[in-house]
Amino acid sequence: MIRRKNSLPIIFAFAAALLAVGAAPTPPSMNDILAASPHGDWRPLDAANMLVMQLPAGRVVIDLAPDFAPKTIANVKTLVREHYFDGAAIVRMQDNYVVQWARSDHHSLGAAKATIAPEFDRAIGRDITFDPLPDTDTYAPQTGFSAGFPAARDPAAGRTWLAHCYGMVGVGRDVAADSGNGRELYAVIGQSPRNLDRNVTLVGRVVEGIELLSALPRGTGALGFYEKPSQDVPITFIRLGSELPAAQQPKLEALRTDSTTFRALLQERRARPDPWFKHSPGHINVCNMPLPVRATK
Amino acid sequence: MIRRKNSLPIIFAFAAALLAVGAAPTPPSMNDILAASPHGDWRPLDAANMLVMQLPAGRVVIDLAPDFAPKTIANVKTLVREHYFDGAAIVRMQDNYVVQWARSDHHSLGAAKATIAPEFDRAIGRDITFDPLPDTDTYAPQTGFSAGFPAARDPAAGRTWLAHCYGMVGVGRDVAADSGNGRELYAVIGQSPRNLDRNVTLVGRVVEGIELLSALPRGTGALGFYEKPSQDVPITFIRLGSELPAAQQPKLEALRTDSTTFRALLQERRARPDPWFKHSPGHINVCNMPLPVRATK
Numbered sequence: 056m057i058r059r060k061n062s063l064p065i066i067f068a069f070a071a072a073l074l075a076v077g078a079a080p081t082p083p084s085m086n087d088i089l090a091a092s093p094h095g096d097w098r099p100l101d102a103a104n105m106l107v108m109q110l111p112a113g114r115v116v117i118d119l120a121p122d123f124a125p126k127t128i129a130n131v132k133t134l135v136r137e138h139y140f141d142g143a144a145i146v147r148m149q150d151n152y153v154v155q156w157a158r159s160d161h162h163s164l165g166a167a168k169a170t171i172a173p174e175f176d177r178a179i180g181r182d183i184t185f186d187p188l189p190d191t192d193t194y195a196p197q198t199g200f201s202a203g204f205p206a207a208r209d210p211a212a213g214r215t216w217l218a219h220c221y222g223m224v225g226v227g228r229d230v231a232a233d234s235g236n237g238r239e240l241y242a243v244i245g246q247s248p249r250n251l252d253r254n255v256t257l258v259g260r261v262v263e264g265i266e267l268l269s270a271l272p273r274g275t276g277a278l279g280f281y282e283k284p285s286q287d288v289p290i291t292f293i294r295l296g297s298e299l300p301a302a303q304q305p306k307l308e309a310l311r312t313d314s315t316t317f318r319a320l321l322q323e324r325r326a327r328p329d330p331w332f333k334h335s336p337g338h339i340n341v342c343n344m345p346l347p348v349r350a351t352k
Numbered sequence: 353m354i355r356r357k358n359s360l361p362i363i364f365a366f367a368a369a370l371l372a373v374g375a376a377p378t379p380p381s382m383n384d385i386l387a388a389s390p391h392g393d394w395r396p397l398d399a400a401n402m403l404v405m406q407l408p409a410g411r412v413v414i415d416l417a418p419d420f421a422p423k424t425i426a427n428v429k430t431l432v433r434e435h436y437f438d439g440a441a442i443v444r445m446q447d448n449y450v451v452q453w454a455r456s457d458h459h460s461l462g463a464a465k466a467t468i469a470p471e472f473d474r475a476i477g478r479d480i481t482f483d484p485l486p487d488t489d490t491y492a493p494q495t496g497f498s499a500g501f502p503a504a505r506d507p508a509a510g511r512t513w514l515a516h517c518y519g520m521v522g523v524g525r526d527v528a529a530d531s532g533n534g535r536e537l538y539a540v541i542g543q544s545p546r547n548l549d550r551n552v553t554l555v556g557r558v559v560e561g562i563e564l565l566s567a568l569p570r571g572t573g574a575l576g577f578y579e580k581p582s583q584d585v586p587i588t589f590i591r592l593g594s595e596l597p598a599a600q601q602p603k604l605e606a607l608r609t610d611s612t613t614f615r616a617l618l619q620e621r622r623a624r625p626d627p628w629f630k631h632s633p634g635h636i637n638v639c640n641m642p643l644p645v646r647a648t649k
Contacts (some may be wrong), residue, residue: 148567150562150563150566150567151518151519151562151566173630175630175631190490191488191489191490192488192490193487193488193489193490193635193636193637194633194635194637220543221448221542221543222448230627230628232630245518245542245543245566246517246518246542246543246544246639246640247543247640248640249633249637249640250621250624250629250633250636250640252631252633253630253631254628254629254630254631265447265448266447266570269447269448269542269566269570270445270447270567270568270569270570271567272567273563273566273567324547327547330527331527331551332547332551333470333472333529333550333551334472334549334550334551336491336546336547336549338490338491339490339547340490340491340546342543343543343544343545343546343547
């Protein structure tokens, strides 16, 4: 923040002073916790379960969530295999909300379906893990993490769903609930619009390159659509990670949310024992909790 | 969203169909509610209480919050009157977090103070209004709006503070609580970092031009600092609105949060009766509630 570029040395100096008078050492930071994590606390992400969106400025990688949206993701994969998005464009950028691609009339759906039964939520079940957060949430009785994604649950109703946090990717739709078929996708680039939870099928999360989307110019048309075709941001292609040549496939791993490292990170993020913090937040919202992804070591 | 550019006509067609079979008419949208608002539900923003940051791409207007941070704002105004920020730069852009200006060593503080007692929170009192929200919050016992800003309270402790929502502006500081003097300011450009509440003095909110900040390229250095001086985004000047020639002063008004219109808007945003929504969220977080500002009519 807020912190100056040189604040780290200041913190170290402060810690040294504390040590000099015999006080407790500086507690480990998020980076310390991640650096000390055992290999087994990370799980590899499957290239067959990723979308790679190539933009002129670089690539965006989306990890898919088939535990929540199997039918919609199957349709998206069909579109991708047909190269539906090649030569398409990012057409909408609404500040503090979403970035959206591509136009619904970009070209024919081919073998993909035009309508899909909504996958806005699903049954709680043994086939899906859930690592709960201890804190209350404005929108749901319970929040936590499922299959590496931010999620929410209503145990009384027996339902669970993905949460609209920063970087989550969903399928645009019209008024009809089954009209979201995947040819229009969006990513959240602002304050989590949790009012959309259970109203849209979420299909995954951006795990690399979100800054290539979030820094795009905001559209000046209604709902943030770009008003001139010249403003559209071209998409070179979208492929499944597994379709790319081996050397180009993303090799990423995610911190397991059931790991000791994640629990230590959660504790650190809730308490913020770092001496910079004068007031311990003592809580964390599901959309504020980091879900670390890194290049496979 | 999510919605296509042509979704509005679809909604109207749907409403017409409903009307045709005698069902309830389409409930008023946010835009309908604002369009129907009486003049008295808006309050003019005071040009003497605004910062105008001129960038090459346009201007950013910040409405200040003297009810929460009188001493810090007085120091910021001293810096502004001394033209401290003229020729300074935006030096940090951390994705999903904050944009920050200027460097602490930009030039001499002049008559401004180097340290200021922190104004991280304040006493609840009769001199400050509070329009509460009905929903629970992860970070505070109570949330709502004070003087047009998102705020939180702990009634048991008798304290209230501004909330780190999108667009809020705070003063960077080092480890020492009194080191935030206003020569480094930041604005929130991502998911609300509410963990910073009561840890930083917030001084206001961007009410015009946030998209000139939020779309800036992300810095690739530690904490999102720009690594090369050539990446810095120059600030032409920062002035108090009242220092500008009359024709250039921002003429803005904000919806009063104690107004009938705001209550109608709150009800609409919590329920989302629009037929696009299949699941009524039924709740709203303080950082998701719009705080409309418009050009004075």
